[in-house]
């Protein structure tokens with residue numbers, strides 16, 4: 001499998017590193033507009049290969065899309081990250097232009113590609129890719145829910161005072177501070193409802209900590225996070241490479257599912273060789289449905305700023 005990662009910044013480099021470390025891809029092409037930057041990161045990563053024991057070939061490219069030709073998967077991380085106090089939605093003006101120019105060039109060189117959109121505001125950028133290309137909807141995946149669910153599990157394990165591997169849970173909705181819908185009702189520790197271990201007030205705190213998970217890190221780091229985003233992307237790419245059928249919440253183009261149309265939002269999906277193999281519809285309770293619909297209204301507002 002050949003994977004292109006556009007944007008060799010914090011998140012892009014982390015994606016490339018985790019993909020290489022997991023050793024399932026033949027090649028990762030890292031591309032950036034900054035002269036020599038992607039080549040430098042690729043060379044540095046290749047010099048870890050004998051130390052970390054991977055065979056994936058990592059190459060760099062300064063905006064030369066011919067090097068990305070015939071990619072099976074392309075990850076779009078190019079664009080500006082938020083600074084402390086900013087929302088993801090505030091990035092739209094700059095990032096929409098970048099994502100539009102990137103997707104046109106990617107598809108020209110890899111018409112069969114499956115695209116994973118990471119740049120923020122991610123749900124709107126995934127929608128932009130859907131509108132700006134003829135790619136089938138199963139080949140456009142917005143990455144947010146896989147990361148938000150990992151953050152949810154981290155907070156849940158903290159509340160339950162247990163190892164993270166004991167807990168399970170999922171976040172659907174929008175990839176934004178107010179639009180995430182952590183499904184606390186369905187969260188478990190080894191199959192036992194999380195509510196058995198902690199009261200609702202603590203679970204409400206977990207929900208809130210999850211929603212602002214990215215903002216908390218941005219405040220600490222001065223820019224947005226990269227390890228967990230890179231790891232989340234690498235797991236999606238691996239599910240495609242290995243046709244594993246693993247389920248992740250992803251931002252997908254909805255046509256009636258979850259009562260929504262003509263929008264990309266986070267819902268559970270089965271990921272395999274064809275990208276989205278299946279959207280999984282689970283029954284939401286009234287409160288979850290109301291939160292999901294409210295998040296959809298906000299995503300639609302942001303989508304209106306797009307020129308597609």
Ligand SMILES: NC(=O)c1ccc[n+]([C@@H]2O[C@H](COP(=O)([O-])OP(=O)(O)OC[C@H]3O[C@@H](n4cnc5c(N)ncnc54)[C@H](O)[C@@H]3O)[C@@H](O)[C@H]2O)c1
Pocket residue numbers: 006007008009010011012031032033034077078079080081082091095098101102117118119120122143144147175223224225226229
């Ligand atoms: N979806 C998620 O869960 C998630 C998580 C974290 C970050 N993000 C988003 O990912 C994006 C990248 O974040 P980061 O921390 O890596 O930022 P960064 O500034 O470290 O890296 C961005 C890179 O994109 C490059 N770039 C800009 N325009 C380009 C173009 N036209 N072609 C190719 N490369 C271009 C820049 O040169 C830079 O190296 C941001 O929009 C951020 O908000 C999303």
